[in-house]
Amino acid sequence: MATETIKFIKRLEDKPEFVYNLEIEDNENYFIENVLVHNSKVVIQDESCLIPDPIEATVFRMIAGKGEDAFYCKIGNPFYRNHFMRSFRDEKYHKIFIDYQQGIKEGRYSQEFIDEARTKPYFDVLFECKFPKADAIDASGYSTLIGEDFLYSRMRESVPMLGELRWACDVAGEGSNYSVIVERGRNGARILYKENNPDTMNFVGIIADMYRKAEVKPQRIYIDKVGIGKPVFDRLREFPEISARIYGVMAGEAPQDQISFFNRRAEMFWREKEWLSAGELEGKDWLDLLDVKYKIQSDRKVKIKSKDEMLKDGIVSPDVADALSFTFYDREDERSVLYQWGKALEEQEGDKNPAL
Numbered sequence: 001m002a003t004e005t006i007k008f009i010k011r012l013e014d015k016p017e018f019v020y021n022l023e024i025e026d027n028e029n030y031f032i033e034n035v036l037v038h039n040s041k042v043v044i045q046d047e048s049c050l051i052p053d054p055i056e057a058t059v060f061r062m063i064a065g066k067g068e069d070a071f072y073c074k075i076g077n078p079f080y081r082n083h084f085m086r087s088f089r090d091e092k093y094h095k096i097f098i099d100y101q102q103g104i105k106e107g108r109y110s111q112e113f114i115d116e117a118r119t120k121p122y123f124d125v126l127f128e129c130k131f132p133k134a135d136a137i138d139a140s141g142y143s144t145l146i147g148e149d150f151l152y153s154r155m156r157e158s159v160p161m162l163g164e165l166r167w168a169c170d171v172a173g174e175g176s177n178y179s180v181i182v183e184r185g186r187n188g189a190r191i192l193y194k195e196n197n198p199d200t201m202n203f204v205g206i207i208a209d210m211y212r213k214a215e216v217k218p219q220r221i222y223i224d225k226v227g228i229g230k231p232v233f234d235r236l237r238e239f240p241e242i243s244a245r246i247y248g249v250m251a252g253e254a255p256q257d258q259i260s261f262f263n264r265r266a267e268m269f270w271r272e273k274e275w276l277s278a279g280e281l282e283g284k285d286w287l288d289l290l291d292v293k294y295k296i297q298s299d300r301k302v303k304i305k306s307k308d309e310m311l312k313d314g315i316v317s318p319d320v321a322d323a324l325s326f327t328f329y330d331r332e333d334e335r336s337v338l339y340q341w342g343k344a345l346e347e348q349e350g351d352k353n354p355a356l
């Protein structure tokens with residue numbers, strides 16, 4: 001590659017049409033943690049999959065407000081199931097897929113080279129361009145709690161809610177997290193609200209307003225009462241019309257079944273997994289359930305991968321999955337989920353078949 005030499009630097013008095021950004025050694029002006037923060041209409045991101053989700057969210061912000069002129073290009077190999085995979089699945093993105101077979105057709109690879117490459121690590125990622133399987137065990141011994149094919153099989157365009165309703169609210173902090181409200185009946189769940197909203201008191205107002213306007217009121221509203229969620233929990237308990245329905249969630253506390261689970265978070269997610277054998281999910285915005293992983297410890301207790309461990313893997317907090325899990329904080333009753341679902345359908349149809 002030819003080396004270009006800078007001849008001179010000229011200061012532009014008028015506002016230029018374009019902004020050129022150069023990273024200079026020992027000079028991080030306009031960079032935050034080495035992430036470029038200038039606004040730009042065009043962002044081209046190489047080795048995109050190796051960029052953690054929180055950093056990618058900062059980069060994505062660069063094209064905010066640019067409308068149809070914005071161009072965001074991600075280039076990379078599918079090493080992780082992170083933002084790169086979600087963008088690949090997103091219908092808004094145009095995909096250019098080039099695997100080793102295309103390389104052979106274009107004469108860039110020979111069959112002999114590919115045969116040797118098969119003997120080396122990451123052939124599936126680097127040459128077949130395949131994302132890791134959802135059920136693959138990671139380096140820490142964790143497996144995906146809910147498989148990809150199974151999750152897609154539980155999604156529906158519309159799910160009528162039957163039986164008693166529960167709401168759960170996951171409160172966002174600063175960064176790329178979302179504030180989420182999920183509604184769950186005996187048979188299904190839907191996302192009522194999902195916004196990047198770090199203003200906790202504003203979120204309080206949204207929850208209260210949605211409750212007042214709801215045609216069918218939830219019997220219980222679950223909110224994390226530890227950390228960022230505590231101010232929301234405390235404030236909602238001050239609303240007379242809603243206070244009795246507010247339940248605080250402490251994911252780190254002891255589970256109800258202390259023989260089977262490491263903590264309440266593991267217990268909630270396991271109940272979520274079991275419920276999905278019969279329950280249905282409205283819409284398609286449930287993919288962060290795929291980020292939840294578990295393992296069986298030496299003491300035979302189920303443990304869910306912590307958020308700190310997930311962040312090291314480049315995965316931000318699974319806000320929708322967390323919110324849905326909150327609705328399983330306590331048991332609805334001692335009957336099985338399948339019985340509950342059948343009973344709700346029976347009540348809906350007016351069929352009093354005693355066989356159920």
